[in-house]
Amino acid sequence: MTSFDHFTGKFAFSPRGINAFSPADEENDEQKNTIANGRSAQSKINDKLENGRREPYGTSLENSGEMSAESAGKQQKLNGAREALGAKGEGRKTGPKPSHAERDTSQKQRKTANSARENNENRNNALFMGKWVDVLLLAARQLNIPVSNELVRNAAKWSSGAQKHETIVDIALSCGLAATFVEVAPTAISSVMMPAILQIDGELGLITAKEGASGIVDFVVDNNVFRKRIAFDTLTRGKQKIELLVLERHLSVHDDRLDEYLQKKPKSWFKGLFVANWPIFLQLGLGSLIGNLLAIGTSLFAMQVWDRVVPGRSTNTLWVLASGVALALLLEFILKTTRVAVTDHFGKQADLKLSAMFYARVLNIRNDARPRSPGTLISQLRDLDQMRELLTSTTLGVLIDLPFVVSFLFIIWLIGGYVVLVPIAAIPFIVLPGIFAQIPLAKLSNQGLEESAMRNAILMESIYRAEDIKLLQAEPRFRRLWGEVNKVSGNISLKQREIASMLMNFSQTMQQIAYVGVVIAGVYGILDAKLSFGAVLACSILTSRTIAPLSQIPAILSKLQNARVGKKGLDGLLTLPVDHDSDKDYYHKPVLRGKxxxxxxxxxxxxxxxxxxxxxxxxxxxxxxxxxxxxxxxxxxxxxxxxxxxxxxxxxxxxxxxxxxxxxxxxxxxxxxxxxxxxxxxxxxxxxxxxxxxxxxxxxxxxxxxxxxxxxxxxxxxxxxxxxxxxxxxxxxxxxxxxxxxxxxxxxxxxxxxxxxxxxxxxxxxxxxxxxxxxxxxxxxxxxxxxxxxxxxxxxxxxxxxxxxxxxxxxxxxxxxxxxxxxxxxxxxxxxxxxxxxx
Missing domain, CATH: 3.40.50.300 (P-loop containing nucleotide triphosphate hydrolases)
Known part of the structure; x- marks a missing residue:
């Protein structure tokens, strides 16, 4: 063998590294994956359980990262190296000051060591998650849930070790399992919790059944499954509770025998955000109800002051009323602040979920089904910005406040009687123009979507092909294309802004007209001795409060229109064929040879x-x-x-x-x-x-x-x-x-x-x-x-x-x-x- 051959050797790579290569090894890969050393694997479990009788069991997830002897040795060497570096650092304090070159070298060495250590931690975390994947896939098989083993394993390799519980729950979800971590006493474990995963000294077991005070537990060791009976009370070892991961089906299995009208209809991804979070919107609705009722306090305060306090010269009553309205305003402020925080948090979580979903979808689109221009794909993804605008606290707050317009009109009727006809008459003049304006706005939004895709395509081509453009002296051509597209896009944006500003100005004008109309109607009521001055003032305040959310309707409708167009583009992404369709059953091949x-x-x-x-x-x-x-x-x-x-x-x-x-x-x-x-x-x-x-x-x-x-x-x-x-x-x-x-x-x-x-x-x-x-x-x-x-x-x-x-x-x-x-x-x-x- 030459020195070159001796140095390079013949290598065969495995998921954990490069092993010595033998032609026969590759032929026997599949056999090695299926032939088990049962006695050796069984002895591993027995050793774990025997050692567990003498040592406390690590029943929490944080204590489950048991290191092998080799890993412990490496860790000991690493600690020794750290101590040596620390000693050198102490020595430098009394020695001569290091030069710039020495400091740079030291920094580079520390950076390299940190990168290697981080890589090692990520690898150990991936190996640890691999144990969970084995047991979760076993549970999925036992529940007859079709799942892609390789997709789950590959996702686990890249999982983050920062939030282990969340990562494990996400991996379980990819296996078609809904998972929940619970802490229970051994006597409280019931068959309803099965199947469930527990940890025994770094090994994971799947509890499949309960027999008396014991459980039937399946262990996965070296790709083989072994079953043992374990008494639950032996797992605590001084602790009152043990941690279990309780599993159940995430979704029911599709059955083609069901009639079409009985089959589950495909869910709208956008509506699903609101349906899944209905408790949040119920709380927001109750909070808005209380907040709007408290807002009535200012109008009632004004009416009482001018009708009773001023005529009676009762300053004591004034301060009692003022303290009450101050408390109401404080509570209203707290409710509004809380509502903004809750809606913004919901918007953030929805944005993260949608972004992750569509980004994963883009990666999964089949190559020959992708749009010819990457700019088109980017433009479709940017439509998420339109959905994000719809999920802001401002938009959601206005939508939540709209139903309370009726309650304000009712209060105005109770106080001012026929005066309520003025804001009622103003409402159509505020709402209808915004509705009619959606026809041209929809057309402009569709045109803007097309121009945005063209702008992105030209921009990407200009950036990634800048050298070719310069060498060909084609800058004028691309500047011309960019100018033409921008001109059309600018005209579309200008028309949209003109319509939006006109609607906004008109609604504000109608709001002022409604206020003036209430005052005029109230004056006639005062002259006829049907209304007091305080009642007219209260009605005018309530009218402004009633019209305020309605004046936002044109802007809200514009956002809804943009979101509708954006949703159309995003729906187009969901219709493209993908590499792995979750609705199809695929053949699993442990090894592909290349025939x-x-x-x-x-x-x-x-x-x-x-x-x-x-x-x-x-x-x-x-x-x-x-x-x-x-x-x-x-x-x-x-x-x-x-x-x-x-x-x-x-x-x-x-x-x-x-x-x-x-x-x-x-x-x-x-x-x-x-x-x-x-x-x-x-x-x-x-x-x-x-x-x-x-x-x-x-x-x-x-x-x-x-x-x-x-x-x-x-x-x-x-x-x-x-x-x-x-x-x-x-x-x-x-x-x-x-x-x-x-x-x-x-x-x-x-x-x-x-x-x-x-x-x-x-x-x-x-x-x-x-x-x-x-x-x-x-x-x-x-x-x-x-x-x-x-x-x-x-x-x-x-x-x-x-x-x-x-x-x-x-x-x-x-x-x-x-x-x-x-x-x-x-x-x-x-x-x-x-x-x-x-x-």
Whole structure:
């Protein structure tokens, strides 16, 4: 073995790192996952339970993070290193002052240590959550709840350890389970609580049944389930209560046998916010009722002062009334402040829920179903701002106060009699113009939505293609486009503001007219001796209070109109096909080997476009090494996307391991199918963050080995930050070759069984390309490997060549046969690539 082979070895990646590779290992992966060492696993549980009789049980979640001996050893070493650093720090106090270079080096070392420690904590947290996932999935299976195991496991890897109870409840919800943490005495445990999860010295058990004072508990150890009978009173060990996670179905199972009118109707996501929080609105309604009743106090105070206090010259009565109205005003202020706080809190929670829901939906949209312009997608997401405006305390407060207009009119009638006709007559003049104005406002809102999408599209293209625009001297063209769109958008906004301001001014004018009308009507009542001066004053105050929320109706209707248009755009997002539809049942594949069968396949980019790919038949065996050759735009990348499950054919089928790829759980496909396309990119964050995106459980050692395999470790030699090097969006500042090696390292960390590569070495220099291919060849092993390339050196990795031309497979055979029979085959197919998306 050469020194190079000795240094690189042959690595196979696992979720926890890189293990020594043997070709037989991969063939036996599935067997290893299913064959259990029952005696060893059973002994682990027995040891835990025996030790529990001598040691207190950790029944709380905070005490459940039991460290292994290896973890404890690492922690002890870490503590020793900290003490050594502390001793050095003490020594510096009496020694010479460190130089700037020493301080900078020390800061970088501390930063690196903190990053590594944070990464280690995140990994330990993910492993801890993995135990909960195993038991929750077991509970879901026992309750016959269909769930995607891989989706749940992947979400748990990225879970935050800050709020463990909330995280566990969220994971349970993704399993179709409603979970609640409770603390109960052993004697209070009943069958109604089953199934429930309890913790026994770091191990988790699922209580499935109760028999007397004992429970039947299932344990998951090394992917195997073992059942034991445990007495509940042995779990407390000095504590009065134990903590359980009580589980139940979150939703009932859909049954197609039910008639259509009996089936559950799909819920409106917007109405669901209010229905789910009806207790909050009930409380707000009661608070508003009390607040509006208290608001009547000022008008009654004015009436009593002018009708009784002034004529009787009773200052004592004045101060008694003043103290009463002051108390009423104080209570009204407290109620208003509380209402604002409650409505704002509801708005914040609703905003967070909607933002999370739609962001997750955007990530789940199938690639070939996404809008052609990212600006359109961003514009649709920005419609959440319109919904947010509707959920503010100002809007909700006005809507809650509107029903109390009737109560104020009733009070005016009790005090002033026929005077109430004046505000009643003013109401239609305030409300109807706002309603009629919604017709032009709706048209303008729809036009504004279209222009907003165009503005976002132009802006994004200008930002991400700024270099090309400058090199082509195309700035005038884009300035012209931007100016045209802004002009139209500005005209629409101007018309909307004109209508809104006119409505607002008209409503304010009508409010003043109503006030004047009440005074005029009251004067006639005074002259006829039917009303007192105090009654007229009280009616005028109440009229202003009655008209005030009505004057806000035009603005509220405008917000409702914008929200309606925004909801239309958001509803459009929900209609797009997604990678994983929760209403469908998918096949779960523990392992995918890479056996592909394409049958009568036709793929189109759009309904009005000609077929981009036509494949009558294509068969690929597991473990084959294949190169796809073809001219630019021949359909190579499209074929790879079909293999990866990123696109779906309009006709025909793509079978993966004898199963239609659209029926396989997408999480299983993502787990075992690794792909890197020409459009693949890096993210903003550190170098470590970018690589951990592929495998959050990877250690720094795993990362460095993956970087060595892809020759990305050269990047570490040229800068002092190591894995903490900050990368900009899309890796701006790095060369094309550096980006490509980092993306290859990211792919290696996933250790997929199926590798799909699109021009993996196009940006590498010749020496780096040779090194990468040499190391990659030793790493691929028995994996299914399919690469689209124009580079001749890449062919050393393959045994079979497929030539694609004009969307059809024109040649297919072994590498030796293809290159031997027609030496021009590769030259014809390997024309320089222009990085076109459909290549």
């Amino acid at each position: 592909y069968d394409l049958q009568d396949l036709v793929y189109l980019y759009g309904p009005q476009e000609k077929p981009a790919l036509i494949v009558p038949r294509l068969h690929i065996k597991p473990g084959e090494k294949i190169a796809i050759l073809g001219r630019v735009g021949a359909g190579k990348s499209t074929l790879l996307r079909l293999f990866a499950g990123l696109s779906a054919p309009v006709q025909g089928r793509v079978l993966l391991d004898d199963t239609p790829i659209g029926m396989i759980d997408i999480a299983d496909i993502r787990r075992d199918v690794g792909a890197m396309f020409q459009e693949s990119s890096l993210f903003y964050g550190t170098l470590r963050d970018n690589l951990l995106a592929a495998n959050p459980l990877a250690t720094d050692e795993d990362i460095l080995k993956a970087m060595h395999l892809s020759c990305a470790d050269q990047l570490l030699l040229n800068q002092p930050h190591g894995l903490d090097l900050k990368l900009r969006e899309s890796g701006v500042g790095l060369s094309g070759g550096q980006k490509q090696t980092l993306m290859l390292a990211r792919l290696f960390l996933r250790s997929p069984h199926i590798m799909l590569l699109d021009e993996p070495t196009a940006s590498l220099d010749e020496a780096t390309e040779v090194a990468v291919l040499e190391r990659m060849k030793s790493w691929i092993g028995n994996k299914t490997f399919i690469v689209a390339t124009h580079r001749y050196p890449v062919l050393k990795l393959v045994d079979r060549i497929i030539v694609v031309d004009n969307g059809r497979i024109v040649r297919d055979g072994s590498k030796d046969e293809m290159l031997g029979l027609d030496s021009a085959a590769f030259a014809t197919a390997s024309a320089p690539n222009d990085n076109q998306a459909r290549g």
